[in-house]
Amino acid sequence: xxxxxxxxxxxxxxxxxxxxxxxxxxxxxxxxxxxxxxxxxxxxxxxxxxxxxxxxxxxxxxxxxxxxxxxxxxxxxxxxxxxxxxxxxxxxxxxxxxxxxxxxxxxxxxxxxxxxxxxxxxxxxxxxxxxxxxxxxxxxxxxxxxxxxxxxxxxxxxxxxxxxxxxxxxxxxxxxxxxxxxxxxxxxxxxxxxxxxxxxxxxxxxxxxxxxxxxxxxxxxxxxxxxxxxxxxxxxxxxxxxxxxxxxxxxxxxxxxxxxxxxxxxxxxxxxxxxxxxxxxxxxxxxxxxxxxxxxxxxxxxxxxxxxxxxxxxxxxxxxxxxxxxxxxxxxxxxxxxxxxxxxxxxxxxxxxxxxxxxxxxxxxxxxxxxxxxxxxxxxxxxxxxxxxxxxxxxxxxxxxxxxxxxxxxxxxxxxxxxxxxxxxxxxx
Amino acid sequence: xxxxxxxxxxxxxxxxxxxxxxxxxxxxxxxxxxxxxxxxxxxxxxxxxxxxxxxxxxxxxxxxxxxxxxxxxxxxxxxxxxxxxxxxxxxxxxxxxxxxxxxxxxxxxxxxxxxxxxxxxxxxxxxxxxxxxxxxxxxxxxxxxxxxxxxxxxxxxxxxxxxxxx
Numbered sequence: 257x258x259x260x261x262x263x264x265x266x267x268x269x270x271x272x273x274x275x276x277x278x279x280x281x282x283x284x285x286x287x288x289x290x291x292x293x294x295x296x297x298x299x300x301x302x303x304x305x306x307x308x309x310x311x312x313x314x315x316x317x318x319x320x321x322x323x324x325x326x327x328x329x330x331x332x333x334x335x336x337x338x339x340x341x342x343x344x345x346x347x348x349x350x351x352x353x354x355x356x357x358x359x360x361x362x363x364x365x366x367x368x369x370x371x372x373x374x375x376x377x378x379x380x381x382x383x384x385x386x387x388x389x390x391x392x393x394x395x396x397x398x399x400x401x402x403x404x405x406x407x408x409x410x411x412x413x414x415x416x417x418x419x420x421x422x423x424x425x426x427x428x429x430x431x432x433x434x435x436x437x438x439x440x441x442x443x444x445x446x447x448x449x450x451x452x453x454x455x456x457x458x459x460x461x462x463x464x465x466x467x468x469x470x471x472x473x474x475x476x477x478x479x480x481x482x483x484x485x486x487x488x489x490x491x492x493x494x495x496x497x498x499x500x501x502x503x504x505x506x507x508x509x510x511x512x513x514x515x516x517x518x519x520x521x522x523x524x525x526x527x528x529x530x531x532x533x534x535x536x537x538x539x540x541x542x543x544x545x546x547x548x549x550x551x552x553x554x555x556x557x558x559x560x561x562x563x564x565x566x567x568x569x570x571x572x573x574x575x576x577x578x579x580x581x582x583x584x585x586x587x588x589x590x591x592x593x594x595x596x597x598x599x600x601x602x603x604x605x606x607x608x609x610x611x612x613x614x615x616x617x618x619x620x621x622x623x624x625x626x627x628x629x630x631x632x633x634x635x636x637x638x639x640x641x642x643x644x645x646x647x648x649x650x651x652x653x654x655x656x657x658x659x660x661x662x663x664x665x666x667x668x669x670x671x672x673x674x675x676x677x678x679x680x681x682x683x684x685x
Numbered sequence: 686x687x688x689x690x691x692x693x694x695x696x697x698x699x700x701x702x703x704x705x706x707x708x709x710x711x712x713x714x715x716x717x718x719x720x721x722x723x724x725x726x727x728x729x730x731x732x733x734x735x736x737x738x739x740x741x742x743x744x745x746x747x748x749x750x751x752x753x754x755x756x757x758x759x760x761x762x763x764x765x766x767x768x769x770x771x772x773x774x775x776x777x778x779x780x781x782x783x784x785x786x787x788x789x790x791x792x793x794x795x796x797x798x799x800x801x802x803x804x805x806x807x808x809x810x811x812x813x814x815x816x817x818x819x820x821x822x823x824x825x826x827x828x829x830x831x832x833x834x835x836x837x838x839x840x841x842x843x844x845x846x847x848x849x850x851x
Contacts, residue, residue: 398741
């Protein structure tokens, strides 16, 4: 019996360490394994015994590209325990900080990590030789996202200005206004980026996903909302553990997630867009329409377009938040600890990021659970690979490998975040 | 002090810019910032910037007419305290050199991207100081702190030589 193995030992252009192995035996697809071998990081374990005030700064170190997701998950959970509601200016600053993260993360992924797949370049540096204007535009956009992070978060990587109850320091109106010209440029540039990625060649690959994301009655979700799906799920985030369950599998140091009583679920831009289309800003809707997207999108290869639409949204939203900004009387609301369990679930660029903490009366953390979006998406990535490889078994290994890696990058996986654990092997026998 | 083999040229209208890259709360990763801060006091007329190493922000720091020195901690497998000097106009910067990644777009990728886009500064030298400890903490290893003076003098020498060449 002829065996073919397509093996990628170490996936490039993703954060962290993972691999892919595809086994084909006798002309039939035998197995697909998306392996995450990044060592476990034990964040949940070493949070135990720490003060509740430390959780945002500790968990922000989980990721260099989406630290805001971890900051926000932690502060929302602690504030739920303490019964703290932050005033509108603080809430809006958090939303603006998240816009900064979406801009820099989405643009990095679109232009630097994913677009080269579509255009058959090994990396963004090679792509830049033929597409210098797009790459320059993307770099400037990313820097504007970084600048928002720096102004509100204190620095562009691993912000240190967020605390339970608000911020250590809030920006002045003048500092906020100083970003306006750049944000207006960014809005225009993000619309051009959508046009660029829409021109890429796309594979036909519509999938029947159970999308899971946050939904908020008044806004496109960033920090807050109920946990909903296109399959009837609609619960408060405090019921996350009842509706989404985790299982350990031998080939991954990151736990796989399933819908309780159901199958896999898909989190991230496609889910947010498809469930929250109505909440997009006008220019984001227009960009989506011009890109040929409907009100839902089920082709994961088109996630690059949806990320572009969400970048338009983030720029438009950031401009609104800057225009409306009034300095709060105090940069934070004081919280007094009390024993209890709190939940935080926010929309990282890659999808929902869930936190649950239990603290005691002294404010010491007794238990912590953190679920990254990449961990949730692992199983659906494997399913995509099955569905993509099976009808394409006759294709040469090198083409299959390229498109399988591209299919993984559809999810902008952040393996470092997911490891509690990438490398591609295709084995044909 | 030994003058570098290929000193940084000085260009009319350009700045002499030192960029210290690193995280001062990560032991040896602080060394780039420590060297840059020392040069702020040591050299008149030298601009000093501190950077996290994030690629897009790093590329925005320099202009085409600048003479730039980047100082960063590296981990290439050499002994702690070994100082590497790389001239970006002479050789590519190895991406595996730097102890940092934000989805793989950091110092080396920024320099190589700038080379392709034609946005490298007129002169760009990278000093990489081999580190051994990168855990949380604000104390550098003795092997790394012991070479700070030497690196400061070598970079000052680069700029002094370029000034004398003007």
